[in-house]
Amino acid sequence: MVERIISFFxxxxxxxxxxxxxxxLVFIGTLAQVDEGLYQAQxxxxxxxxxYWSPAGSSWKIPVFPGGYLIGGVLLLNLIAxxxxxxxxxxxxxxxxxxxxxxILLLLGQFMTDLFSxxxxxxxxxxxxxxxxxxxxxxxxxxxxxxxPDHDRVVAIPESLLARPGEIQTAALPFVLRxxxxxxxxxxxxxxxxxxxxxxxxTVGAGTRLEVKPLPKVTDMDHRDLPSAVVExxxxxxxxxxxxxxxWLDDPQSFTYDRQTYQLALRPVRYYQPFSLQLLKFSxxxxxxxxxxxxxxxxxxxxxxxxxxxxxxxxxxNNPLRYAGETFxxxxxxxxxxxxxxxxxxxNPSWLTPYVSCGLVGAGLLIQFxxxxxxxxxxxxxxxxxxxxxxxxxxxxxxxxxxxxxxxxGASAVSSSIKRSRT
Amino acid sequence: xxxxxSTTPRRPITRRAAVAAVAALAAIATGCGxxxxxxxxxxxxxxxxxxARPTAATTDERATTAPLHWTLPAGWEExxxxxxxxxxxxxxxxxxxxxxxxxxxxxxxxxxxxxxxNRWRGQIGLEPIHPDQLGAQTEPIKIGPLDGxxxxxxxxxxxxxxxxxxxxxxxxxxxxxxTWFFKMTGDDATVAEAKPAFVQFLKSVQFSQAPxxxxxxxxxxxxxxxxxxxxxxxxxxxxxxxxxxxxEQPPAAMxxxxxxxxxxxxxxxxxxxxxxxxxxxxxxxxxNRWRxxxGLPPVAAADLPAATRSVQVEGGQATLVDxxxxxxxxxxxxxxxxxxxxxxxxxxxxKLLGDESAVAQAVPGxxxxxxxxxxxxx
Numbered sequence: 060m061v062e063r064i065i066s067f068f069x070x071x072x073x074x075x076x077x078x079x080x081x082x083x084l085v086f087i088g089t090l091a092q093v094d095e096g097l098y099q100a101q102x103x104x105x106x107x108x109x110x111y112w113s114p115a116g117s118s119w120k121i122p123v124f125p126g127g128y129l130i131g132g133v134l135l136l137n138l139i140a141x142x143x144x145x146x147x148x149x150x151x152x153x154x155x156x157x158x159x160x161x162x163i164l165l166l167l168g169q170f171m172t173d174l175f176s177x178x179x180x181x182x183x184x185x186x187x188x189x190x191x192x193x194x195x196x197x198x199x200x201x202x203x204x205x206x207x208p209d210h211d212r213v214v215a216i217p218e219s220l221l222a223r224p225g226e227i228q229t230a231a232l233p234f235v236l237r238x239x240x241x242x243x244x245x246x247x248x249x250x251x252x253x254x255x256x257x258x259x260x261x262t263v264g265a266g267t268r269l270e271v272k273p274l275p276k277v278t279d280m281d282h283r284d285l286p287s288a289v290v291e292x293x294x295x296x297x298x299x300x301x302x303x304x305x306x307w308l309d310d311p312q313s314f315t316y317d318r319q320t321y322q323l324a325l326r327p328v329r330y331y332q333p334f335s336l337q338l339l340k341f342s343x344x345x346x347x348x349x350x351x352x353x354x355x356x357x358x359x360x361x362x363x364x365x366x367x368x369x370x371x372x373x374x375x376x377n378n379p380l381r382y383a384g385e386t387f388x389x390x391x392x393x394x395x396x397x398x399x400x401x402x403x404x405x406x407n408p409s410w411l412t413p414y415v416s417c418g419l420v421g422a423g424l425l426i427q428f429x430x431x432x433x434x435x436x437x438x439x440x441x442x443x444x445x446x447x448x449x450x451x452x453x454x455x456x457x458x459x460x461x462x463x464x465x466x467x468x469g470a471s472a473v474s475s476s477i478k479r480s481r482t
Numbered sequence: 483x484x485x486x487x488s489t490t491p492r493r494p495i496t497r498r499a500a501v502a503a504v505a506a507l508a509a510i511a512t513g514c515g516x517x518x519x520x521x522x523x524x525x526x527x528x529x530x531x532x533x534a535r536p537t538a539a540t541t542d543e544r545a546t547t548a549p550l551h552w553t554l555p556a557g558w559e560e561x562x563x564x565x566x567x568x569x570x571x572x573x574x575x576x577x578x579x580x581x582x583x584x585x586x587x588x589x590x591x592x593x594x595x596x597x598x599x600n601r602w603r604g605q606i607g608l609e610p611i612h613p614d615q616l617g618a619q620t621e622p623i624k625i626g627p628l629d630g631x632x633x634x635x636x637x638x639x640x641x642x643x644x645x646x647x648x649x650x651x652x653x654x655x656x657x658x659x660x661t662w663f664f665k666m667t668g669d670d671a672t673v674a675e676a677k678p679a680f681v682q683f684l685k686s687v688q689f690s691q692a693p694x695x696x697x698x699x700x701x702x703x704x705x706x707x708x709x710x711x712x713x714x715x716x717x718x719x720x721x722x723x724x725x726x727x728x729x730e731q732p733p734a735a736m737x738x739x740x741x742x743x744x745x746x747x748x749x750x751x752x753x754x755x756x757x758x759x760x761x762x763x764x765x766x767x768x769x770n771r772w773r774x775x776x777g778l779p780p781v782a783a784a785d786l787p788a789a790t791r792s793v794q795v796e797g798g799q800a801t802l803v804d805x806x807x808x809x810x811x812x813x814x815x816x817x818x819x820x821x822x823x824x825x826x827x828x829x830x831x832x833k834l835l836g837d838e839s840a841v842a843q844a845v846p847g848x849x850x851x852x853x854x855x856x857x858x859x860x
Contacts, residue, residue, distance in 0.1 A: 211527075212522075213520075
């Protein structure tokens with residue numbers, strides 16, 4: 060049985076099938092972006108094992124096509140397995156080994172990038188200092204214990220857990236959170252008592268004066284979802300209130316339990332750093348007499364308490380700040396406030412792998428080509444010698460014959476390999 | 483003749499390696515997409531000059547949820563806010579009598595300034611005023627960094643304890659999709675004494691940092707620095723051609739523009755233009771609001787198609803309402819013609835309201851005006 064599995068995973072047919080499925084997947088996924096938006100289509104088609112289809116009006120999820128993770132994973136396994144099974148080391152195959160290593164590294168590297176890299180944004184107004192960046196895609200319900208004088212303890216609950224109805228229980232919190240309603244995208248506003256027909260969504264906090272309406276998730280890149288949720292805090296059988304939490308609310312909402320003070324905030328996922336950046340000056344220059352942007356730059360002060368580092372840095376177009384494993388790009392600005400800069404923060408521990416793998420593949424191909432070329436040239440030279448052609452092999456003073464022979468041998472080698480590929 | 487097929491020699495691969503590889507792939511794949519609860523400590527957030535989010539150490543929900551802050555004048559006492567109020571105070575005069583101060587936000591639909599002024603006038607027994615009288619009653623005021631309007635109304639007859647005339651100081655400000663009402667009510671002498679403090683209180687009001695950028699549903703992504711052109715300050719304003727007989731009026735806080743048109747018989751009608759994010763409650767809610775203004779009963783959703791009609795405007799269709807009734811506040815017959823134009827993420831309201839004859843004369847020009855408005859971002 061295991062032998063059959065191994066034969067399956069080492070077969071060339073599997074490689075061809077996976078490549079064909081990958082081409083189809085890219086085609087279908089690209090078309091789906093039109094209706095579903097970039098990020099939703101990416102998650103559904105490429106960051107998944109299987110693609111599901113639900114019949115209209117049904118909650119069934121029927122898998123209909125392999126997803127990107129499955130195709131990529133099987134391809135990787137196929138490549139490694141075939142290599143382990145069939146490959147016999149020889150000097151002539153060094154090039155192929157290097158090429159395959161590059162391909163494996165590329166697949167693995169992109170997989171690691173997908174798992175471990177993060178992209179976030181840091182919005183700063185002149186004078187403001189921040190030690191965190193925020194995700195533009197993912198949100199979290201932060202339950203913050205602010206009782207300690209020196210620090211806050213944050214329990215960050217990912218949005219994916221809010222999307223499941225039920226209770227959230229964690230050892231980090233002395234109470235339970237019951238998610239009553241969750242809106243991936245919503246519109247929140249102050250209640251107009253004359254028009255409101257339902258009671259407020261919350262029993263305490265800001266939600267007693269607000270109303271929330273669900274909206275469809277955005278599909279274009281120019282907007283982002285505004286999630287909200289109605290959450291009840293339960294301490295055993297006792298309810299500490301039902302709260303409306305939303306990205307719409309600027310400030311967190313507070314309550315006390317067991318002589319500890321907690322805050323609730325539904326906010327973009329935060330990535331904290333051991334250093335802070337303070338925006339000293341944001342410059343937005345335009346070409347004189349026009350409104351065409353010339354330059355965007357942010358002058359910041361970087362402070363790191365644990366090392367005592369305190370220096371100015373300048374970030375501008377094509378000149379990011381690379382520091383502590385993060386890369387800060389000058390990404391955007393706020394057209395309504397000229398004092399605001401928006402930096403894109405990228406954390407990608409496997410950023411080198413595409414460069415290394417392309418280098419390996421290129422080097423491997425070059426090695427393999429040269430190996431064949433030199434071998435073929437030697438072979439041709441040997442044949443000429445054996446055929447006994449004194450004019451070419453023994454007469455001195457005719458050094459031009461060697462380069463000509465090599466060039467002829469190279470051309471012959473190329474035409475031979477083309478013929479072999481066609482048979 | 484036997485044919486020998488040579489096969490590529492195979493190296494034996496251990497069962498353990500194969501099983502391990504498949505198991506690793508399965509483990510990684512099933513682990514993908516699972517998000518975990520994170521627990522970590524962070525330094526306390528220090529408030530900065532640019533207005534970082536303050537941390538709260540109290541259970542006072544106003545301090546942690548308030549979209550605005552203020553400086554409490556000396557001698558004022560803050561009371562627990564309840565119901566619709568986000569702020570509630572008492573100002574005590576030298577006589578020992580008190581005036582009540584409230585802050586009430588109302589959202590979801592635009593608020594008509596004249597209607598609210600007449601509502602306050604009605605509360606203290608004053609007759610309603612006409613649109614052309616509103617300007618004389620309006621006092622510009624600063625509410626925080628923004629411009630608002632203050633109205634100072636005093637009853638003619640004693641209304642408090644049958645001895646004292648009632649006085650109302652009312653200020654209105656529309657910000658985003660919310661209209662803020664700041665109101666002081668009390669006897670004439672106490673309110674007069676507290677008026678300077680009330681004005682200073684209004685100036686001290688601070689709204690939360692740039693909520694328009696963050697809180698709007700489907701908030702726009704910030705502009706990329708790869709744009710070729712920076713949008714100008716007028717990029718969001720439509721362009722229109724104002725008929726020659728329309729007299730421009732100073733727009734109220736929540737209006738984009740306001741005009742007055744006078745009929746040949748002396749009757750007047752007012753044209754107001756406003757814009758709000760979202761659908762502002764939808765067509766039905768707004769139609770019933772206008773019907774209420776003219777003393778008409780509300781309609782159900784099923785009757786909406788009969789109560790409205792569609793008109794062609796630049797870039798699509800709009801909803802038109804034509805109502806005739808009795809204006810609730812003035813008690814006079816009036817006609818209202820309004821057009822709701824959904825455009826991008828906003829809804830534009832064009833309203834013609836006033837004397838029936840004036841409206842009848844102005845309707846053709848009004849409709850032509852609405853249909854020829856040119857919106858930005860096509």
